[in-house]
Amino acid sequence: MTQKRPIFAVAPMIDWTDRHCRYFHRQISREALLYTEMVVADAIIHGPRDRLLGHDAAEHPLALQLGGSDPAKLAEAVKIAEPYFYDEINLNVGCPSDRVQSGTFGACLMLTPEMVAECIAAMKRVATVPVTVKCRIGVDEQEPEQALPELITRVLDAGADAIWIHARKAWLKGLSPKENREIPPLDYEIVYRMKQRWPDVFIGINGGIRTLDEAATHLAHVDGVMLGRAAYQNAAILADIDQRFFGAPASEPDWEALRDRMMAYAERHIASGGRLQHVARHMVGLFTGLPGARRYRQILSTDAAKSGAGPEVLAAAFAAVDFSGTEQEAVSA
Template identity: 55%
Template sequence: MQKEKPSNYNAFRLSVAPMMDWTDRNCRFFHRQMTRRAMLYTEMVTAPAVIHGPKPRLLDYSGAEHPIALQLGGSDPTELAQATRIARDWRYDEVNLNVGCPSDRVQSGCFGAVLMLRPDLVADCLRAMQDQADVPVTVKCRIGVDDQVPEDVLPAFLETMARAGVRHVIVHARKAWLQGLSPKENREIPPLDYPLVVRMKQQFPELILCINGGITSLSQAQGLLDQGLDGVMLGRAAYHDPASVLIGADALWGDSFAPDPVQVVQAMRPYITAHLAAGGRLHAITRHMLGLFHGRPGARMWRRVLSEGAGRAGAGLDLIDAALGAVEGAQIGA
């Protein structure tokens, strides 16, 4: 049975999507400097990797990242249960099952969006995960795949999830085409259907239903919440233009926390110092920070200084200072 929701569980009101090669622990720590409230998701980790791989490297994170959710990939209930049990020691706030990724690599492993074709298997996986979890187990899905009719498939899928004991579903409001479109095209070409997801909330009022896909501003997120949805999940906008969608986002909870981008940079300094002292490279962190000043004076110089210098041996806080100085100089001249 699914356990009681933790006190911070209304973090679902706004969340940052799991994105492969993007939302690693450095990215999440950076995002946390802009929002105290939003749920942050790990990159997808496959259940076999958790079971057989280097667990600290795959599962470790900073305590400052809470609330944080672990996203697992897989289609074997036994493996997913074992991975969920292992992850308990890391004290995530939520464990999520990926039923939305359309990549070829995921399809070949029979997980991700292809599982929309096998809802009963998804239900078996989620029951097995819930048996081993001490936090909520959730699922992220699409509205359908290939020639499925979303108006028929999505309500049936949600009904199956509800019968399995799931109380929280994140819906990417696009179909996934398993053949003929790349993962990037699957994030852009299939049309969005927000009204369908809103209708699903009306049909399944007992579910925590969150929406993902194409959301690029806080005003757009608020508009979707105003239509009755429980939460909004941001993806690429939170990565490429984080300040516009994360700074001030805590107002959705009535929280006034809203640092400016310069304060965010300063807040990152101790983390960067510790990372460098442990032998890390500056680029591993700053690659996530390139969009911080997007649309503001000095944004181009900020990106240029960091892009050109952060990968060099010995690059450190002096490069951050140089990039920030370029921004401040541009703002004075604006």
């Protein structure tokens, strides 16, 4: 798949990139590709589908990440998800958590590339949108120079439309999920080599990328860059990507407009039976580096969690921030 322009994506993150987080991120960037949390195929088949798959139309472009290792169940999950109009379906071959391993999917699938290929083939037979893979460079004692090309070869033969590569190994035993995001050394060069080997295939990179300058460096070698914790913990970084990577007119972020949109969204969520905290918890890191950010975080972390808290808490939090500083400093931090 030849990509005509780069893709900048916010990584799927369990317990973080839920629908409220994605709506918030979309208010900051119109162009970023957003991903759901990983949703297990069994949960979609047997669980509350609207809660698991529902989203606001504003979230697009939006990809659904699935977890599973049973081709038939994954295909059924893809068919069930079709009326929700996702723009991409992604198979998780990279999560190293014990919970994921116990279900025989995630990073442990790197050990069985033929199974991954069967899953992709089954998903492709029923999908009406691109089907992609997100993987590691290897797991445990695997040699990445052998394991990664073998996986890529098999999934491309099965019809995969794109490959996202987290440029670290995953250690299935001995490291926690958090340690697996930090301890195994990054190897960006192997991802670059995969792109050289498959020049006509979309290959994106993920892992340890903290700034837009770093993202730009990677885009000289691959087709897409995916940020995880850096985008979540300092969401203001998203404010510059439309202009920097997609040619949008340069403009200062309109934080008051963002406040008003999020207040309206929170009001709708509360009216439907939700709590302000469901929305506010994703906004805590927005103003990292600006005067007043500490007070902003305190308000969202404490007042938003109180019983009966309403959108006025968001207004109070924004009022604590001094925007007379240079927003670009926060954006590039």
